[in-house]
Amino acid sequence: MKALTKKLLNNFLIGIFAVIPIVIILQIIIFVKDRLTDLFSLVYGYADSYLYTFVVFVLSFFILVSIGHEIVIKGRPLVIRAFEHIIDRIPFLNTIYRVLKKVINMFTSDDQTIAKEVVYVEYPKDGIWVPAYVTNRYENKYVLFIPTSPNPTSGFTVIADKSKVIHSEMDIEDATSFIVSVGVDYDKANEMAKLP
Template sequence: MQTVTKKLLNYFLIGILAVIPIVVVLQIVLFVKSILMSMFGFVQGYSANYFYTALFFVFSFFLLVYIGREIFQKSRPIIISAFEHVIDRIPFLNTIYRVIKKVSAMFIKDDQTIAKEVVYVEYPKDGVWVPAYVTNRYESKVVLFIPTSPNPTSGFTVIVDKSKIVESDMDIEDATSFIVSVGVDYDKAKEMTRLP
């Protein structure tokens, strides 16, 4: 009876682990759906007409496509420049906007002025290696963001000497996948042997 119970619990845990990615994706889809529905209700409440509501969303879609194309081709459309001109004059908000803009640019732009490297650094103590994103450089110092598992959006920002880091072949997507999967999705086994 005890072995049957152990098998049932084992299969139950395996089933939970198999379903977790599906549940997470469904939660994200439901979250986006709830945001869209609340926006739809907000617009519908003002216009009280489905045609105007649909027209608003079609216009919004093409406006975002235009902004994306302009950013891709010219790096700064007039709409964004006008908004930034206003935001620059508002204390506190201008700081938040500037920081968020730099962080998002790190992940979406091909701008070579923004570091997009992944390196290894000893953290939180010697002999323990973690992947980190290079976010800035100054002379012999490197600014790193060290994400935590399994949530790569939280972590620590540290400044270290260049001599304390080991280069990695991973890109940001590989490193994020490694962190989210708590090390299960890691195909750079040769890199491990290079770590002292």
């Protein structure tokens, strides 16, 4: 009886861990659907017309595509510059906006001046190596963001000497996958072998 209970519990846990990624993806899809439904209801509530709502969504789509295209070709469009000019004059909000913009640019920009490399650093003590994102540098000092598993958006920001970090072949996507998967998705065994 004890062996059967243990086997059932083991299979139950394996089943839970197999279903968790599917549930998370479904939750994300449901969240996006709910936000779009709320937006649709808001727009439809003003006009009480499906045609008007459809036109608003199509126009919004093309406006966002146009803004994205203009950013790729010329840089920031006038609309965004005007918004940033207004935000710059509002205390506290200007700081949040500036920081969010820098963080998003770090992960999405092709600009090579933005630090987007991944390194290993000993943290929280010697002999324990963790991946970290290089977010900034000054001379021989690195500013690192050390994410925590399985949520890479939480973590620690530290300053480390260049001699204390080991460069990784991972890119941001590889490192994020490694962190979210709590190390299961890690194909850099050669890097692991080289760590002291």
